[in-house]
Amino acid sequence: MSTSDRNVRKKEKRRNEIINAAETLFFSKGYENVSLDEIARKVDLGRSTLYLYFENKEELFFAIVLRGTIILYSLIEEETQKVKIGVEKLAAFRKAYYTFAKTYPDYLKSYNYFLSGRFDLSNININNKHKIGQIEHSKYYLEYKKLIEDTNSLANFPIPKFTTGEYLKEILNLRSDMLNILCDAIKHGINEGNIRSDVNPVEATALLTLIANSLDNMPPDLSNLLESQNISHDQFLMDVGDFIGYMVSSKVSKKLE
Numbered sequence: 001m002s003t004s005d006r007n008v009r010k011k012e013k014r015r016n017e018i019i020n021a022a023e024t025l026f027f028s029k030g031y032e033n034v035s036l037d038e039i040a041r042k043v044d045l046g047r048s049t050l051y052l053y054f055e056n057k058e059e060l061f062f063a064i065v066l067r068g069t070i071i072l073y074s075l076i077e078e079e080t081q082k083v084k085i086g087v088e089k090l091a092a093f094r095k096a097y098y099t100f101a102k103t104y105p106d107y108l109k110s111y112n113y114f115l116s117g118r119f120d121l122s123n124i125n126i127n128n129k130h131k132i133g134q135i136e137h138s139k140y141y142l143e144y145k146k147l148i149e150d151t152n153s154l155a156n157f158p159i160p161k162f163t164t165g166e167y168l169k170e171i172l173n174l175r176s177d178m179l180n181i182l183c184d185a186i187k188h189g190i191n192e193g194n195i196r197s198d199v200n201p202v203e204a205t206a207l208l209t210l211i212a213n214s215l216d217n218m219p220p221d222l223s224n225l226l227e228s229q230n231i232s233h234d235q236f237l238m239d240v241g242d243f244i245g246y247m248v249s250s251k252v253s254k255k256l257e
Contacts, residue, residue: 015053016158018043019067022060027106031061031113055164058119062167063159065114066174068107070157072100073174080181086188087195087249093182094241097212102234112213114171124168179205186248196250208244215240 021042025034036057040050054060079092079099101108115121162170183205189195215237226236 011053012158014043015161018045018050018053019060019063019159023064023067026061026064026110031057031110031118036060059164059167061110062114062164062171063162064107065110066167066171067157067159068104068111069171069174071104071107072097072111073178075100076178076181080185085194086185086190086192087245089185090182090189090195090248091241091245093185094244098237098241101215101237112217115213119168121168121172124165124172179209182208189248194250195248199248204248211240211244 018039022034022039025039025042034057036050037047039057039060040047054063075096076093079096080089083089083092183201186195186199186201186204190197190199190201223233226233231239
């Protein structure tokens with residue numbers, strides 16, 4: 001390995017250490033309560049040195065949101081590709097989202113905060129052309145991927161160096177892909193006769209996405225109400241999935257006619 005390659009690898013490793021440190025702080029204290037100075041101290045760097053790796057706090061946060069979005073997308077793609085029938089793909093989508101929420105709750109909170117209106121996403125051009133693919137062929141990524149597989153964890157994998165705008169576009173491109181998977185599953189279910197023909201796939205996609213996002217932000221009074229009936233959060237998530245299935249199922253609607 002040449003000196004140049006070693007330097008590149010060392011810089012990539014340091015950059016990922018900064019992302020991991022920022023992730024720990026954002027997850028424990030919230031985005032608004034973390035400063036760049038605090039992140040720099042956690043990795044024993046000066047603030048000026050931190051700017052050699054990241055332009056600002058937003059860029060760091062977006063790198064972490066991208067990491068979580070990749071995990072969510074990977075889970076959804078893996079589960080939905082296991083089945084062929086539309087209604088089964090819809091169930092697989094819900095299962096993947098449930099797995100993500102249960103296994104990676106901090107990534108889900110960061111993802112939802114990213115979409116909360118705190119950041120201006122209005123002028124981002126979504127073209128579904130992904131830049132993330134460039135990291136998949138790097139030796140560093142392949143070595144890290146093996147570590148991920150050995151530890152059975154998707155967290156802490158390296159994220160390539162993008163600009164702030166490129167991070168935004170990549171996150172929204174992946175989100176667009178996930179929405180298309182959900183919408184296509186509903187369309188297939190309608191064509192196969194398992195989902196009601198009067199269901200609008202786009203409206204259903206929007207509604208199901210809103211429901212999924214709101215489950216992470218349940219008001220305390222509703223949480224207390226469920227708890228008073230001995231309904232756990234996990235049980236509630238599974239029941240919501242069943243409710244959604246009943247809402248769109250053509251078989252249920254025919255029984256009611």
